[in-house]
Amino acid sequence: MMKTCLNLIVFFFLFTNCAFAYCDFEIIKMQRGVNEFFSQTDVIGDAENTPDAPVSFRIPTEEVCKDSNFKMFPVHYTFINKNLHQISFEDRLTTINHLENLTYYYGKPNELAEDDGASGMKFYHWELTFKHVFLLIHFTPDETIQNIEIVSKKYSTLIDKYNEELEK
Numbered sequence: 466m467m468k469t470c471l472n473l474i475v476f477f478f479l480f481t482n483c484a485f486a487y488c489d490f491e492i493i494k495m496q497r498g499v500n501e502f503f504s505q506t507d508v509i510g511d512a513e514n515t516p517d518a519p520v521s522f523r524i525p526t527e528e529v530c531k532d533s534n535f536k537m538f539p540v541h542y543t544f545i546n547k548n549l550h551q552i553s554f555e556d557r558l559t560t561i562n563h564l565e566n567l568t569y570y571y572g573k574p575n576e577l578a579e580d581d582g583a584s585g586m587k588f589y590h591w592e593l594t595f596k597h598v599f600l601l602i603h604f605t606p607d608e609t610i611q612n613i614e615i616v617s618k619k620y621s622t623l624i625d626k627y628n629e630e631l632e633k
Contacts, residue, residue, distance in 0.1 A: 487569045488530035490540055490552050495596045495617040499547045517546045519627060526554070534561055545623045552615040563600055563611045564589060571598055 493501045499515045502508065508522050523539040537558040543551035556563065567589070568574070574589040584605040591598040601612045 487566050488526075488532055488535045489570055490529060490554075490613070490615065492529055493549055495615070496548045496550065496619070499544050499549075502542060502544070502549065515544065515547050519543055519545050519624065521551075534559065545620070545627065548617075550617040550620040550623060552613075554613055556611045556613070557608070560609075561611075563613055564602075567591070567598060567600055567613070574600075 492505050499510065502522070503510050506522075506524060507528060508524065510522075521541045521543040523541055526535045526538050526540055527533075529535070529540050538554050538556045540552060540554045542549060543553070564587075571591045571593060575592045576590040577588060579587045585603075587600075587602040587604070589600040596615060596617050599612075599614045599616075603610045603612075
């Protein structure tokens with residue numbers, strides 16, 4: 466009897482922990498090259514002909530995530546100087562708990578601000594060694610929009626430098 470109970474408990478924990486398959490949107494790590502991106506995705510490209518200027522590739526979430534709940538929104542991968550510096554997407558259609566997903570990969574956010582009402586915003590920020598992760602949730606009783614952005618710590622400097630070059 467004791468052995469049966471123990472087996473049931475082990476079986477329960479094995480399958481309840483697997484009930485939500487999280488999604489790591491960093492199919493390559495920040496500041497890695499476009500060659501690695503091409504080799505990890507179905508995107509067809511030539512790294513040598515990829516410009517140094519910011520260039521983005523959109524990939525359907527279904528190709529990035531193994532969990533079938535992650536669908537219906539494209540993920541944007543932005544490269545500057547042929548290195549990944551930004552991952553971003555907006556989710557308007559799913560009921561995915563992106564806070565839970567991001568917390569699984571990055572730990573507890575360093576900062577947060579949450580409105581308590583029926584409508585408002587929730588803001589979460591993770592400051593990590595080489596990157597920042599942002600989650601902004603706009604919510605009303607009728608709709609929830611979740612914006613996620615993962616950026617290298619060099620992103621804002623590089624994009625400012627690029628914009629200055631354009632203004633000359």
